[in-house]
Structures are given as structure tokens and as C-alpha cells.
Amino acid sequence: MTNDNNSSFSSFGLSDAVLDALSRKGFTAPSSIQTIALPRLLADEGHLIVKARTGTGKTAAFGIPLVERFVRGELTKGHAPRALILTPTRxxxxQVSREIASFVPPGTGVPRITAVYGGASIRTQILDLKRGTELVVGTPGRVMDLMERKVLELSSVDWFILDEADEMLDMGFFEDVEKIMTQVKSERRVALFSATMPDPILKIIRKNIGEVEILEDEAPEDEKPAVDQYYLVLKREDRLEVLRRIIDGAEDFYGLIFCATKAGTDELARRLVESGFAAEAIHGDLTQEARERTLRRFRSKQTAILVATDVAARGLDIERLTHVINWDLPNDRETYVHRIGRTGRAGRRGRAISLTLPAERGRMTQLSRSMEKILGSKIQFMKVPTVKAVMKAVRARIVADVCSALPEPEEIETESQSVEPVAEIVAAEIPAKLPTEVAEENSSSPFLGKVCHQLIETLGAEKAVEALISASYGELLDPSRYGTVTEFAEEDFQKGGFGVSRFGGTEGGRKSAYRDKRQGFGSGRSPGREGRPPVHEGRPQRHEGARRDSPDALSDASARVYVGLGRQHGAGAKEVANLLMKAGGVPGRLVDAIEMKDFCAFASLPAEAARKACAFSRNAPNDPPIRLASPRN
Structure with missing residues (x-):
């Protein structure tokens, strides 16, 4: 994000209360996009359409003016929302709702902010709306659902904001966006932010707003990081083992590892230290003094690994980082770009590696498409480093370390050595007989030469080196310290998340696979179930006496369905929604309350769509099974 150092937030005429809130967040100077947007949105200058890159501070660009207008009383407190912000993902x-909430001065009470999105309880969101709210942040599908339920009234909305409009277009939400826009009063002001301006977005702008100037952030684009981007798909419990292999397999690991929570950073740093790595955690609970001590040690490379939250890493500028690791995936593409941009600078290539859970595969696919647009390269699938490859890297590093300790080391090809034992490589650099006087002349201490001479006389050159290497690096050269990993292959994830097999194994080998696609999706069987399909663990169904596949089992309003597709198959809520949209013939906004489990999922559909989905499943044996959810026992 490029800051405009010639400007300050006070120059926009913001109230003292809002300026204090920005100061507490550490905001000093506005970014270039904020310099464009703030004066226009604070004044009555019509609509604002901006082409702005990810990572430019868009949320503050529209969030600060909204909060300021509420604080001034220009937008009044009331039961119905006065502003609506649409985002592509939950x-x-x-993130947007939390960021805007952080701009609200303490004690003002406005605006009240409600986030509405799929995958969470709609009942809770309905209650929040009925209590009254001034600002709604939502995804198009959930906003449409709440409108149709007559609990979200948009006729009082003065501000309609679209964030990451191109992402909404890519995800197929623009039909819903247009419908929502028609429900907002005609005198509303529109602000649209998009990294790109494809023709469909321009067409919608002209249709609903008319001819309007499209502003572009003309600040010089920050140098794109020279980063090789990778992701692995792993079980949650395998992440630490794979992280250890990545660190040990690197030539010289010096990196940032990002976690989602403060507790997570502390826990991961502790486990890395227990594994023998020089690691520390940094997060918002540290005092300023402790934070500075931690950063001093990291900058001086006393510690090579810094585990951080996104908030704690703001403003960090560490040179020569080799790696950025996403232990937890970021919530959005802007945060991802911020994270990986900390490596690959000043002509040096860096590596960004994301440890992705099977249920996050859909998010990673979307993120990869975004990075291809923004950075010009996709995020590549990466196999788990094998123990053999890691040990080869460890061996090369030890040879280099030992040779660099000699007074005048000779250059040797560390990477090409592949079969000779470590002791033979290093012993080749030392004469078979080392006279004491020569050793004393070439060593920094006369005692070092005497010890070397004594060891060689006692053990012989090769055995002496082997003993020294074992004493200094023995644990590093023990391959048994690495555990087994359940590895997923890229081809196991077909388009849409279907056709996934579940593997166990050590070095990427397959221990077992399901016999066919239908069983591979999990016919509801899991250990301890004795072959019975799983029973819905949520609320009771309405028609408990009806047979599951009977039409009488469906209510007139909606029905709960079981889908034989779960997290262990590499699927997430998006994959389940796509299947039910296809099977039930309904748009995504009507697939509600998706509940993901390890080997299956549950979702709510309109009654007629549920009937269609069950009928579709009976005629599609290669797709995951769909049937009405069983009532609770």
C-alpha cells in the first residue's frame, strides 16, 4: 500500500473522535486510494467508481467516510439500515465489518454493524436485524435470502457499496447484485471498487448508474514480489510435520509464519522450539518492549523463524526473508498479497507456501485465480518433501558449515554429492596425517591443532570426523525423527471438489483408496457407525414419523438434506452448494445453512428443490448421494 506522505487524515475535515480512532489503529497517512476516495465520499459528489488494486486500503477508503457521516449525524440512527456493503465471500x-467497527469512536453507539453471510445461523442474523442496525455488510446470496424473508428492508439505504466487484462477477453473483440494487432507493449513492473493470461490470454500471467517470489509482505500483507460490493439501494434524520438513529442507530458512490467532502463534512457536528450531511469536498481547526485543533478535538472525498474526506483522520490514508460510490461510486476497510481499524483494526470489486443509481447497482455487490476475502467476501445487530429499539438504548444509569453519576452505560441490558418506566428504579435506606443528600453524588456537592430532592418531582421520559430526549434528542426521504424513495428490481434486480419494501413507504412497466413486464420497459410513448413514446432529426435523424418501417428509417451506460429501473428501461448503444447485435446479442463495462434517454434509433447500435433488441423486450413481436427512434418534 502506497501512502501519500504529503497528506494527513486531518486534512479531510474528519471529526476529532474519528481521528482519535484512526490514531489508535496506527493510521498516520492516507494511502493513494484513500486520498482519491475520502474527499469525494465525504462531500456530495455523486457516485464513485474506482479501479484499485488489492492491498491499497480500500476498506478504509469507504469505511471512514461512512463512520464519519454517522458520527456527524448526517446518517441518522434508525431501525432500517442506511448503508449496505456487498462482498463476494463471508x-x-x-473482515470488512470488523475493520469498519474499529473506526467507530467509543461511546458513540453508531453505526451498529451487522454482518450477514452464508454458512452461519440465519436465525441469529435475523434477530440482529430486528433489533435494528444502521450498516449491513453481507454476501449477495444471504442478502437476497433475507430480503425474500422480508426481514431486510433496503428502501432506506442511502449508500450502496460493492467491494471487489470483479470477484463477485467471477463467482456468478452479479445477477443477485442487480436484483439487490433495484431494491435500494433511487437517490442512493453508489461506490464500486474493483481490481479490474471487465465489460459485464461496465455494462451494469451504465445500466444502473449511467455514464460516470471511472477513477484509477495512479500511484506507482509497488514492485511485484519475486515469489514462487506453492500450496500443499494436508490434514490438520500433519501440518507441523510438513513444516519441519520444509524448514529442514531449505538451504537457509529465514521466514515469517502466519497464524490466525494470538493463541495459535504462541502454540506453534512453542512446538517449533520443542522441535529444535529458533522460533519466537509476535502478536498484539506483547508489550512494546517485548515486541522490540523479539524483532531485534529476528533481525539479527538470533531467531530464524517469527510466528505472527496479521495485525502484529503490520509495518514489519525485514530484509532478506527467504520464506513466508501460511499456517492458516488468510481471509482474503488482499491479506495474502500483504503476507507474501514480505519476501522476494531487492532482486532475490522468495517462497510462499500455504498449508491448506482439504476443506479449504475451494478457497485456494479462488485465491490462485486472483493471484494469476494480480501477480501474473498461479499458486502451484507442491508435494510433501520426502524424508530422503530433506536428509540430502541437511547433509549438504552440514558439509558447507563444516568446510566454512576451516581457515581457508576449498570450494566443493555440496549439491552434487549424493552417495558418499558425510565422513568421507569432510575427511577428504584433511590430510591422512596432520603434524602437530602444521595444525598449530593453521588453527586459531594451538589447542585445536593438538586435539585434532590426538583424535586422528587415536581414531584415524575418517573415524575422527565421523565422531565429531555425530557429536555436533547427530540428531539432524537421524531420519527417524520425521513422522509419517497422509498426502493428497493434485489429481485427487477434480474440478468442483468431486472424485476425491482419501489416502494414508508415509512418503506419498497410498495406503488405501475407496473402491469406487460413490463409496469414495462416503456413503455416510465412518468408524463406529456400523454401516448406518449418519444421523443429523442438529435440530429435529419437522416430520419425524415420515419415511425419509417419502414426499410427506418435506415441509412446504424447506427441507434438510444429507449429502455424502465431507471435509475428508477435500470438499468445502462451496462444493456442496455447487452440487445441490445442480441437483436441485436452484441458485446458490437458496442453498442455506450448510453444515460440513468429516464424511458428509447437511444443508437446507426449498422443499421442491430437495425433492428434485433426491430424484437427481437416484439417477446419478457416480455423484455423491443426496437424501433427506434422518430425524434425530
């Missing part, structure tokens, strides 16, 4: 929805 993660971004939550």
Missing part, C-alpha cells in the same frame, strides 16, 4: 464480509 471471510471478506467479516
Amino acid at each position: 471471510e471478506l464480509c467479516l
Whole structure:
């Protein structure tokens, strides 16, 4: 994000209360996009359409003016919302709502902010709306659902904001966006932010707003990081083992590892230290003094690994980082770009590696498409480093370390050595007989030469080196310290998340696979179930006496369905929604309350769509099974 150092937030005429809130967040100077947007949104200058890159501070660009207008009383407190912000994903929805909430001065009470999105209880969101709210941040599907339920009234909305419009277009939400826009009063002001301006977005702008100037952030684009981007798909419990292999397999690991929570950073740093790595955690609970001590040690490379939250890493500028590791995936593409941009600078290539859970595969696919647009390269699938490859890297590093300790080391090819034992490589650099006087002349201490001479006389050159290497690096050269990993292959994830097999194994080998696709999706069987399909663990169904496949089992309003597709198959809520949209013939906004489990999922559909989905499943044996959810026992 490029800051405009010639400007300050006070120059926009913001109230003292809002300026204090920005100061507490550490905001000093506005970014270039904020310099464009703030004066226009604070004044009555019509609509604002901006082409702005990810990572430019867009949320503050529209969030600060909204909060300021509420604080001034220009937008009044009331039961119905006065502003609506649409975002493409629930993660971004939550992030935007939290960020704007951080701009609200304490004690003002406005605006009240409600986030509405799929995958969470709609009942809770309905209650929040009925209590009254001034600002709604939501995803298009959930906003449409709440409108149709007559609990979200948009006729009082003065501000309609679209964030990451191109992402909404890519995800197929623009039909819903247009419908929502028609429900907002005609005198509303529109602000649209998009990294790109494809023709469909321009067409919608002209249709609903008319001819309007499209502003572009003309600040010089920050140098794109020279980063090789990778992701692995792993079980949650395998992440630490794979992280250890990545660190040990690197030539010289010096990196940042990002976690989602403060507790997570502390826990991961502790486990890395227990594994023998020089690691420390940094997060918002540290005092300023402790934070500075931690950063001093990291900058001086006393510690090579810094585990951080996104908030704690703001403003960090560490040179020569080799790696950025996403232990937890970021919530949005902007945060991802911020994270990986800390490596690959000043002509040096860096590596960004994301440890992705099977249920996050859909998010990673979307993120990869975004990075291809923004950075010009996709995020590549990466196999788990094998123990053999890691040990080869460890061996090469030890040889280099030992040779660099000699007074005048000769250059040797560390990477090409592949079969000779470590002791033979290093012993080749030392004469078979080392006279004491020569050793004393070439060593920094006369005692070092005497010890070397004594060891060689006692053990012989090769055995002496072997003993020294074992004493200094023995644990590092023990391959048994690495555990087994359940590895997923890229081809196991077909388009849409279907056709996934579940593997166990050590070095990427397959221990077992399901016999066919239908069983591979999990016919509801899991250990301890004795072959019975799983029973819905949520609320009771309405028609408990009806047979599951009977039409009488469906209510007139909606029905709960079981889908034989779960997290262990590499699927997430998006994959389940896509299947039910296809099977039930309904748009995504009507697939509600998706509940993901290890080997299956549950979701709510309109009654007629549920009937269609069950009928579709009976005629599609290669797709995951769909049937009405069983009532609770």
C-alpha cells in the first residue's frame, strides 16, 4: 500500500473522535486510494467508481467516510439500515465489518454493524436485524435470502457499496447484485471498487448508474514480489510435520509464519522450539518492549523463524526473508498479497507456501485465480518433501558449515554429492596425517591443532570426523525423527471438489483408496457407525414419523438434506452448494445453512428443490448421494 506522505487524515475535515480512532489503529497517512476516495465520499459528489488494486486500503477508503457521516449525524440512527456493503465471500464480509467497527469512536453507539453471510445461523442474523442496525455488510446470496424473508428492508439505504466487484462477477453473483440494487432507493449513492473493470461490470454500471467517470489509482505500483507460490493439501494434524520438513529442507530458512490467532502463534512457536528450531511469536498481547526485543533478535538472525498474526506483522520490514508460510490461510486476497510481499524483494526470489486443509481447497482455487490476475502467476501445487530429499539438504548444509569453519576452505560441490558418506566428504579435506606443528600453524588456537592430532592418531582421520559430526549434528542426521504424513495428490481434486480419494501413507504412497466413486464420497459410513448413514446432529426435523424418501417428509417451506460429501473428501461448503444447485435446479442463495462434517454434509433447500435433488441423486450413481436427512434418534 502506497501512502501519500504529503497528506494527513486531518486534512479531510474528519471529526476529532474519528481521528482519535484512526490514531489508535496506527493510521498516520492516507494511502493513494484513500486520498482519491475520502474527499469525494465525504462531500456530495455523486457516485464513485474506482479501479484499485488489492492491498491499497480500500476498506478504509469507504469505511471512514461512512463512520464519519454517522458520527456527524448526517446518517441518522434508525431501525432500517442506511448503508449496505456487498462482498463476494463471508471471510471478506467479516473482515470488512470488523475493520469498519474499529473506526467507530467509543461511546458513540453508531453505526451498529451487522454482518450477514452464508454458512452461519440465519436465525441469529435475523434477530440482529430486528433489533435494528444502521450498516449491513453481507454476501449477495444471504442478502437476497433475507430480503425474500422480508426481514431486510433496503428502501432506506442511502449508500450502496460493492467491494471487489470483479470477484463477485467471477463467482456468478452479479445477477443477485442487480436484483439487490433495484431494491435500494433511487437517490442512493453508489461506490464500486474493483481490481479490474471487465465489460459485464461496465455494462451494469451504465445500466444502473449511467455514464460516470471511472477513477484509477495512479500511484506507482509497488514492485511485484519475486515469489514462487506453492500450496500443499494436508490434514490438520500433519501440518507441523510438513513444516519441519520444509524448514529442514531449505538451504537457509529465514521466514515469517502466519497464524490466525494470538493463541495459535504462541502454540506453534512453542512446538517449533520443542522441535529444535529458533522460533519466537509476535502478536498484539506483547508489550512494546517485548515486541522490540523479539524483532531485534529476528533481525539479527538470533531467531530464524517469527510466528505472527496479521495485525502484529503490520509495518514489519525485514530484509532478506527467504520464506513466508501460511499456517492458516488468510481471509482474503488482499491479506495474502500483504503476507507474501514480505519476501522476494531487492532482486532475490522468495517462497510462499500455504498449508491448506482439504476443506479449504475451494478457497485456494479462488485465491490462485486472483493471484494469476494480480501477480501474473498461479499458486502451484507442491508435494510433501520426502524424508530422503530433506536428509540430502541437511547433509549438504552440514558439509558447507563444516568446510566454512576451516581457515581457508576449498570450494566443493555440496549439491552434487549424493552417495558418499558425510565422513568421507569432510575427511577428504584433511590430510591422512596432520603434524602437530602444521595444525598449530593453521588453527586459531594451538589447542585445536593438538586435539585434532590426538583424535586422528587415536581414531584415524575418517573415524575422527565421523565422531565429531555425530557429536555436533547427530540428531539432524537421524531420519527417524520425521513422522509419517497422509498426502493428497493434485489429481485427487477434480474440478468442483468431486472424485476425491482419501489416502494414508508415509512418503506419498497410498495406503488405501475407496473402491469406487460413490463409496469414495462416503456413503455416510465412518468408524463406529456400523454401516448406518449418519444421523443429523442438529435440530429435529419437522416430520419425524415420515419415511425419509417419502414426499410427506418435506415441509412446504424447506427441507434438510444429507449429502455424502465431507471435509475428508477435500470438499468445502462451496462444493456442496455447487452440487445441490445442480441437483436441485436452484441458485446458490437458496442453498442455506450448510453444515460440513468429516464424511458428509447437511444443508437446507426449498422443499421442491430437495425433492428434485433426491430424484437427481437416484439417477446419478457416480455423484455423491443426496437424501433427506434422518430425524434425530
